[in-house]
Structures are given as structure tokens and as C-alpha cells.
Amino acid sequence: MTDETRDATMSIWRGTKTGGRFETYTVPMVEGMVVLDVIHRIQALRAPDLAVRWNCKAGKCGSCSAEINGHARLLCMTRMNTFAPGEEITVSPMKTFPIIKDLVTDVSFNYEKAKEIPAFKPKPKEADGTRRMYQEDIDRVQEFHKCIECFLCQDTCHVIRDHEENKKAFAGPRFFVRLAALEMHPLDTNDRLELIRQKAGLGFCNITKCCTEVCPEDIHITDNAIIPLKERIVTEFYDPLAWVKRRVLSKGAQQPGPGEPEPPSAKA
Amino acid sequence: MATASGVRRIGDRVERKDLWWVEPLIYVVVLGGFVVYATWASLANGNYYADPYLSPFYSPCLAQNCVHPTLPLLGSWWNLSPAILIVGSPLAFRFTCYYYRRSYYRGFFRSPPACLVPDAPKTYSGETRFPFIIQNLHRYTLYIAVLVLVVLWWDAIEAFNFHGHFGIGLGTVIMVANVLLLTGYTLGCHSARYLVGGYLDSFHKASLRFRLWTYSNRLNVRHNRWAWASLVVVGLTDLYIRLVAMGVIVDPRWIS
Numbered sequence: 033m034t035d036e037t038r039d040a041t042m043s044i045w046r047g048t049k050t051g052g053r054f055e056t057y058t059v060p061m062v063e064g065m066v067v068l069d070v071i072h073r074i075q076a077l078r079a080p081d082l083a084v085r086w087n088c089k090a091g092k093c094g095s096c097s098a099e100i101n102g103h104a105r106l107l108c109m110t111r112m113n114t115f116a117p118g119e120e121i122t123v124s125p126m127k128t129f130p131i132i133k134d135l136v137t138d139v140s141f142n143y144e145k146a147k148e149i150p151a152f153k154p155k156p157k158e159a160d161g162t163r164r165m166y167q168e169d170i171d172r173v174q175e176f177h178k179c180i181e182c183f184l185c186q187d188t189c190h191v192i193r194d195h196e197e198n199k200k201a202f203a204g205p206r207f208f209v210r211l212a213a214l215e216m217h218p219l220d221t222n223d224r225l226e227l228i229r230q231k232a233g234l235g236f237c238n239i240t241k242c243c244t245e246v247c248p249e250d251i252h253i254t255d256n257a258i259i260p261l262k263e264r265i266v267t268e269f270y271d272p273l274a275w276v277k278r279r280v281l282s283k284g285a286q287q288p289g290p291g292e293p294e295p296p297s298a299k300a
Numbered sequence: 301m302a303t304a305s306g307v308r309r310i311g312d313r314v315e316r317k318d319l320w321w322v323e324p325l326i327y328v329v330v331l332g333g334f335v336v337y338a339t340w341a342s343l344a345n346g347n348y349y350a351d352p353y354l355s356p357f358y359s360p361c362l363a364q365n366c367v368h369p370t371l372p373l374l375g376s377w378w379n380l381s382p383a384i385l386i387v388g389s390p391l392a393f394r395f396t397c398y399y400y401r402r403s404y405y406r407g408f409f410r411s412p413p414a415c416l417v418p419d420a421p422k423t424y425s426g427e428t429r430f431p432f433i434i435q436n437l438h439r440y441t442l443y444i445a446v447l448v449l450v451v452l453w454w455d456a457i458e459a460f461n462f463h464g465h466f467g468i469g470l471g472t473v474i475m476v477a478n479v480l481l482l483t484g485y486t487l488g489c490h491s492a493r494y495l496v497g498g499y500l501d502s503f504h505k506a507s508l509r510f511r512l513w514t515y516s517n518r519l520n521v522r523h524n525r526w527a528w529a530s531l532v533v534v535g536l537t538d539l540y541i542r543l544v545a546m547g548v549i550v551d552p553r554w555i556s
């Protein structure tokens with residue numbers, strides 16, 4: 033059997049922020065290729081100016097995110113043998129972010145959101161000069177640290193994908209993962225609940241789980257990060273019994289920041 | 301939906317080639333069908349007791365007029381269906397359940413119908429405003445659901461009691477299966493998992509809460525399956541008892 037067994041046909045979106053269209057390319061392909069390999073072949077043989085972002089080719093740098101046949105995927109982790117022979121494969125850039133060129137998008141929205149999250153602030157050291165964490169506590173947050181920042185979850189989240197106006201008030205699933213990692217951290221002392229409710233807009237998420245479906249690191253974004261955060265927000269702002277309990281123990285409710293509306297439970 | 305930043309210049313064409321519309325359609329058919337059946341069965345006010353089986357839609361039965369009262373809190377003046385008094389609590393529990401929310405937001409509200417398929421509604425505020433902000437009270441429906449669950453366990457035990465003699469009929473098996481599925485569904489609830497221990501940042505000095513949280517997590521991983529299985533079986537339990545009460549089928553009994 034020869035190496036060059038069959039052709040791959042790909043319809044790739046070509047253009048810039050002012051507009052563009054899908055172009056179809058056919059190149060020979062060999063056994064074991066992934067979509068990114070085929071795109072590199074198209075660059076080599078048909079379209080040297082085709083723009084695509086990639087680095088590791090191992091599913092670990094999170095650079096090569098795109099939409100393949102309408103699914104948010106890593107180009108380097110999508111094997112060609114998952115498609116029917118001869119099938120025309122559609123590849124387009126992530127649609128939630130502004131396009132720079134072809135398959136490359138401007139993901140700075142995410143970097144701006146990242147800056148809004150207060151950093152880890154550890155507890156004081158214990159008497160012997162160390163800080164201790166226990167395995168069972170670390171196991172829970174470990175999952176969140178697997179994130180490779182591919183932003184596929186951000187791309188797939190309908191809150192910002194279909195409603196551009198929500199971008200201001202919504203951080204997106206990747207940052208709920210980050211916030212959960214910090215909020216559930218046994219040593220962290222920063223309180224980010226008001227931020228999560230208000231600025232990060234957790235309430236916009238309707239837990240439809242598309243972020244979880246696309247995460248290449250298999251992080252249970254909705255079940256393990258978003259919903260537990262929602263439950264913490266309920267206790268802090270919506271649960272009347274929790275509010276009474278706080279009053280009785282007189283710890284007092286969270287004060288809203290300047291310009292932020294009163295939390296609903298404060299009016300109860 | 302072309303936007304200022306050029307985000308959707310590629311267009312709203314759905315690039316998915318799979319049968320993405322099948323899943324939301326199933327949600328509409330199954331959830332819609334269940335609501336229709338549950339409403340009809342709760343209003344029927346008859347054929348809900350086939351000695352010793354009591355339909356879960358009529359339990360606890362709180363009126364004196366019940367064929368088989370659990371706790372006759374309401375006098376004989378209540379002559380509407382006794383199911384009306386209680387059927388709201390399991391429905392509220394399921395309506396505010398995180399998993400069902402996902403399913404009906406996809407199926408009925410089409411926001412989104414499927415991943416990377418555009419939302420049907422033009423504007424979207426998620427669960428930040430009325431009415432969906434009420435979803436935040438899901439844990440209260442859980443409290444009531446746990447009480448109802450205790451009653452349903454009692455009913456399942458009663459289903460072994462054939463006029464003072466121990467027995468097992470097909471109805472007994474169905475009622476036990478029903479209450480087991482409801483228990484798996486209820487204890488794997490996301491709010492339950494939070495309340496038994498998930499609220500802690502450190503489990504180190506809370507080994508009981510850690511254990512409870514771990515058990516609840518185990519059920520929670522397949523909360524979707526528990527949700528569907530318990531939904532279908534609770535409907536079938538009512539249907540079975542109804543058919544036996546109507547005399548359409550005879551309950552097979554192995555010991556009695």
C-alpha cells in the first residue's frame with residue numbers, strides 16, 4: 033500500500049475582518065493525519081498565505097482552536113479518519129471572537145476578563161512557618177488546573193456567541209473554571225462571590241453545558257465549577273434562611289461595591 | 301446577526317452536519333408528554349389506589365376524601381382531586397433541577413437548541429432576571445422533595461402489606477423500583493451535593509461531610525440518567541396502578 037492513499041477535501045474560511053468566503057481545497061493525504069496536517073499541506077501546496085495559529089501539535093498549547101463541521105475542536109486533535117472518506121470538511125475560525133485573518137481570531141477578550149479576577153491570596157503561615165493543604169481538598173481543584181486556555185468553551189458559549197452585548201457583563205466558562213479553582217482553594221482568603229455574581233455575570237449562564245461538551249481537557253465545567261459556584265451565590269445572596277443565619281451569627285452580608293445594585297437578599 | 305466587531309461576518313449558517321435537532325426534539329416530546337400525562341392523571345381524581353398500591357401522584361394523600369388517606373389534614377370539604385395539593389412539589393423540584401433546566405432551555409426555549417447552533421431568542425438575560433432568577437431557590441424544592449421521598453418509601457413498604465399478610469406483587473416491584481430511582485435522583489441533586497459538604501473549602505476537619513459529599517457526587521455524575529429513568533418510571537407506576545384499579549389488568553402476585 034502506498035502512503036498517498038486518498039484525497040482530502042476541505043472548505044476553509046478565507047478572509048479578514050472586512051469579509052471573506054469559503055474556499056475549497058483538495059490535497060493528497062496519508063494515514064494518521066489530523067486536520068492540522070491537512071491544513072499545513074494546503075499551505076504547502078495550494079495556499080501559502082493561509083493563516084492558522086498553532087504551536088504544539090499535541091493538544092496542550094490551546095492555540096489551534098477552530099470550528100470543524102460546526103463543532104468547536106482543536107485542529108491538531110481531530111483525526112482525519114473520524115470523517116467519511118471523500119467527505120468535504122468545513123473549517124472556520126471561532127465565531128465568538130473578531131477575525132484577524134482566515135482561521136486566526138483575536139482572543140484578547142479573554143485576556144481582559146482574566147485581568148478582572150483577583151489573584152490568589154494565601155492564608156498566613158502556620159506556627160512552624162509552613163502552609164498545609166490536604167489531598168482531599170486539592171483533588172477537587174486539580175481538575176480546574178488542567179485548562180489549556182484554548183477558549184473553545186468561550187467560543188461555544190451562546191451567552192456571548194449569539195449575544196455580543198453580553199460580553200461586557202459575562203466572563204465566560206473558562207473564567208468560571210478559574211474562579212472556582214480560587215474560590216474552592218483551601219488556602220485562599222480572597223472573597224470573589226460578589227464579583228462572580230455581578231461583574232462575571234454567572235447568572236447569565238443557563239447551564240446548557242455546551243462548554244463542558246467541547247472542553248478538550250474534559251473538565252466538567254458546568255457540573256463541577258459553574259453549578260457549585262451558583263450554589264455558593266444562592267447562599268450568599270438569594271437564600272432567605274442563609275441570610276437569617278448570617279444575621280443571627282451577625283457576620284453581616286456582603287456589601288456591594290460602588291455602582292453595583294443591592295443583592296436581593298439584603299432587601300428581604 | 302452581523303455585529304460591529306465583525307464577529308458573525310461568517311454568517312449564521314449552521315455548519316453542523318449531524319442530526320443536532322433530534323436531541324432537543326426528544327426533550328420536547330418526553331417532557332411535554334410527561335407534563336400532559338401528569339396533569340391529566342392528577343385531575344382524574346380516581347383509580348389512583350389499587351389495594352395496597354397508592355399512586356405516587358397522589359401521595360401523600362392529604363384530604364379526608366382520599367380513597368387511601370396518608371394524613372387527612374383537609375376535611376371532607378375538599379372535594380377536588382387530592383393530587384392538586386401535592387403534585388406541585390415534585391413538579392417544582394424537577395422544573396428547577398439543574399439538569400432539566402439544561403434540557404428545557406435547549407428543547408423549549410431554544411437558547412441554544414444545540415451547541416454552536418444559534419439561539420432562537422434575539423435577546424438573552426439567562427437566569428439574571430424574573431422569572432428565571434427563581435431557579436436560585438431550587439434547594440427549597442429539594443427540602444420538600446426529601447419529605448415526599450420519606451412518604452413514598454412508606455408507600456413502598458405498604459405495598460408488601462396485603463391485608464396484614466406479607467406479599468409481593470408486580471405492583472410491589474414497580475413501587476420499590478420507583479422509590480429507588482427517585483432516591484438516586486434526589487440524593488444526587490446538585491443542591492444536595494452542595495449542602496451536605498460541597499460548600500466547604502477544606503474537608504480536612506469534616507470527614508463525615510466529606511464522605512457524604514463523595515457519595516452524592518457519585519450519584520451526581522449520572523444525574524441526567526437518574527432524572528430520565530425516575531421520570532419515566534414514576535409515570536409508569538401511576539399508569540400501572542391506574543390500570544389495575546380500573547380492572548384492565550390483574551396484578552400478578554407471587555407471594556400473598
Ligand code: SF4
Binds near residue numbers: 237
Ligand atoms: S453551561 Fe453556561 S457557561 Fe457553559 S456554555 Fe452553557 S451557558 Fe455558557
Ligand code: SF4
Binds near residue numbers: 186243248
Ligand atoms: S476550560 Fe476547557 S475548553 Fe475552556 S479554555 Fe480551558 S481547556 Fe479550553
Ligand code: FES
Binds near residue numbers: 087092093094107
Ligand atoms: S497546536 Fe497546540 S493544541 Fe493544537
Ligand code: FES
Binds near residue numbers: 438488
Ligand atoms: S434535582 Fe437535579 S439538580 Fe437538584
